[in-house]
Amino acid sequence: MTAYLKLDHIDKSFARGGQVSDVLRDIRLTIDKGEFVSIIGHSGCGKSTLLNLIAGLTKVSAGAVLLEDKEVDSPGPERAVVFQNHSLLPWLTVYENINLAVAKVFGRSKSKAERHDWIMRNLDLVQMAHARDKRPAEISGGMKQRVGIARALAMEPKILLLDEPFGALDALTRAHLQDAVMDIHSRLGSTTIMITHDVDEAVLLSDRIVMMTNGPAATIGEVLPVPLVRPRRRIELASDRTFLRCREAVLKFLYERHRFVEAAE
Amino acid sequence: MSIQAVEDTKVKAFPAKPAEIVAFTAKARPRIDLVAIAGKVASTLVPPAIVIALLLVVWQVACSSPTASLPPPSQVWNEAYDLIAHPFFDNGPQDIGLAWRVLISLQRVAIGFGMAAVVGVALGALVGQSVWAMRGLDPVFQILRTVPPLAWLPLSLAAFRDSNPSALFVIFITSIWPVIINTAVGVRNIPQDYRNVARILRLNQLEFFVKIMVPAAAPYIFTGLRIGIGLSWLAIVAAEMLTGGVGIGFFIWDAWNSSRLPDIIVALAYIGVTGFCLDRLVAAVGAFVTRGTTAK
Numbered sequence A: 001m002t003a004y005l006k007l008d009h010i011d012k013s014f015a016r017g018g019q020v021s022d023v024l025r026d027i028r029l030t031i032d033k034g035e036f037v038s039i040i041g042h043s044g045c046g047k048s049t050l051l052n053l054i055a056g057l058t059k060v061s062a063g064a065v066l067l068e069d070k071e072v073d074s075p076g077p078e079r080a081v082v083f084q085n086h087s088l089l090p091w092l093t094v095y096e097n098i099n100l101a102v103a104k105v106f107g108r109s110k111s112k113a114e115r116h117d118w119i120m121r122n123l124d125l126v127q128m129a130h131a132r133d134k135r136p137a138e139i140s141g142g143m144k145q146r147v148g149i150a151r152a153l154a155m156e157p158k159i160l161l162l163d164e165p166f167g168a169l170d171a172l173t174r175a176h177l178q179d180a181v182m183d184i185h186s187r188l189g190s191t192t193i194m195i196t197h198d199v200d201e202a203v204l205l206s207d208r209i210v211m212m213t214n215g216p217a218a219t220i221g222e223v224l225p226v227p228l229v230r231p232r233r234r235i236e237l238a239s240d241r242t243f244l245r246c247r248e249a250v251l252k253f254l255y256e257r258h259r260f261v262e263a264a265e
Numbered sequence B: 001m002s003i004q005a006v007e008d009t010k011v012k013a014f015p016a017k018p019a020e021i022v023a024f025t026a027k028a029r030p031r032i033d034l035v036a037i038a039g040k041v042a043s044t045l046v047p048p049a050i051v052i053a054l055l056l057v058v059w060q061v062a063c064s065s066p067t068a069s070l071p072p073p074s075q076v077w078n079e080a081y082d083l084i085a086h087p088f089f090d091n092g093p094q095d096i097g098l099a100w101r102v103l104i105s106l107q108r109v110a111i112g113f114g115m116a117a118v119v120g121v122a123l124g125a126l127v128g129q130s131v132w133a134m135r136g137l138d139p140v141f142q143i144l145r146t147v148p149p150l151a152w153l154p155l156s157l158a159a160f161r162d163s164n165p166s167a168l169f170v171i172f173i174t175s176i177w178p179v180i181i182n183t184a185v186g187v188r189n190i191p192q193d194y195r196n197v198a199r200i201l202r203l204n205q206l207e208f209f210v211k212i213m214v215p216a217a218a219p220y221i222f223t224g225l226r227i228g229i230g231l232s233w234l235a236i237v238a239a240e241m242l243t244g245g246v247g248i249g250f251f252i253w254d255a256w257n258s259s260r261l262p263d264i265i266v267a268l269a270y271i272g273v274t275g276f277c278l279d280r281l282v283a284a285v286g287a288f289v290t291r292g293t294t295a296k
């Protein structure tokens, strides 16, 4: 069986003013359908770059991203991205923001009434139906992030790409949204790749954790499977042996073996 | 005192709009308080009224001597009373009230500036999308933008051989530059995030223009439009002075040729007030349209 998503010997370098900087080198990874994978690594190592490559927003320098054996070379709604800063369009309401995506993706295949139901279903999924007529400026950061997730889900993507989706949120809101994402993942079984800085978050949510070495020319240092049964509950896990072991493994990787070096910036 | 009266009603009519817009963005709409509103209206109207009254007094005193070269307000009032009191009289094709003349001029501005707005936004979007177009065209725009309206007129007359299209062209060419330049800057400043959203959704060029570019650049576009409409009003007066017709611009030229200084002064007041209203109108429309984009 071939992999659902395959990152095949990917290199990425940026050329700027005659200077070439290698950001990623020889990234190899396969991801199964329905899997939840986190990418963790120090700031500036190239996590966002990797996610953008999978999204097709930037092009690989060498190697290939293969989704169901087809090469990814441009962005598209089957690889929806939730950006770190939500990137909702401020002049549209919550409903209209999602409608923009739904009208484009399902404009031909769904009737107007079906599209409306679909938008409301996705808003319900993130519990934001009550704010459908609000503009992004009128809702909180956590709510914006929910809407961003709803917009991505509404595209019915093959792969959901999350770039530090909860990075800018307080701990409580964060925990709420983590639960929401776990819930959605278990209901829809969507293949998900999430970038995070947070070790607990990575262990709680993921089937596997991809740990990246420091840049320049960062690569995958280690892949840690998280053999915790689902549904997972954060309170029970707090003292779970497997959870603690995984957590320690990630911490060791990040803070002992690949400590953040200022010079690498 | 009729000039003052005209200004007063306009002033009243316009600040009412921005006030509504302020309330739109505010989170909680305060209860409507009649006393507070009356106070606010008074505080915006009373100071300019006092200043205008003072200016009229100073003017009256300064121009009262028999050797004064300009007429004092009292003389303007007496000699141009018909123009002041009856803005809408209509005594045949050449002899009409100043309000009609302003409306005829406004019609020209609407056409000329309308074209400038459409073409300017389209060109600005094109220029803003491409670094090289920006680099190449920006200096050209910056130079052309400083050419005064009257300097375009001879060329325009030579090209069109007719006064009406020439006047329209002068308005168009005078007011288009700020629209282009501001739109281009606005398009350049569209956050990469919005572009990424558009790319993921695979919006085509037209969808991107309508759904992302115009709304995202709207604050810049309206700044350009606001500068542009001011320039177009400057241009119409200049253009009409030379091309003739029945607009307010030609009226001034005509009054000058028959030495009716009081008429000119009344016409100036009309022009000033109209220009002020145009500016406020575009500003109010802009504030209304962009109320979502300005708040982050």
Ligand SMILES: Nc1ncnc2c1ncn2[C@@H]1O[C@H](COP(=O)(O)OP(=O)(O)OP(=O)(O)O)[C@@H](O)[C@H]1O
Pocket: A014, A015, A016, A023, A041, A042, A043, A044, A045, A046, A047, A048, A049, A050, A215, A265
């Ligand atoms: N368009 C670009 N041109 C040149 N260099 C870039 C570009 N994008 C990213 N880089 C460089 O690539 C490296 C990795 O950037 P990236 O944004 O992927 O890091 P990251 O791991 O997501 O960091 P963070 O955790 O802070 O978000 C950085 O050194 C950055 O300077």
Ligand SMILES: [Mg+2]
Pocket: A047, A048, A049
């Ligand atoms: Mg990043």
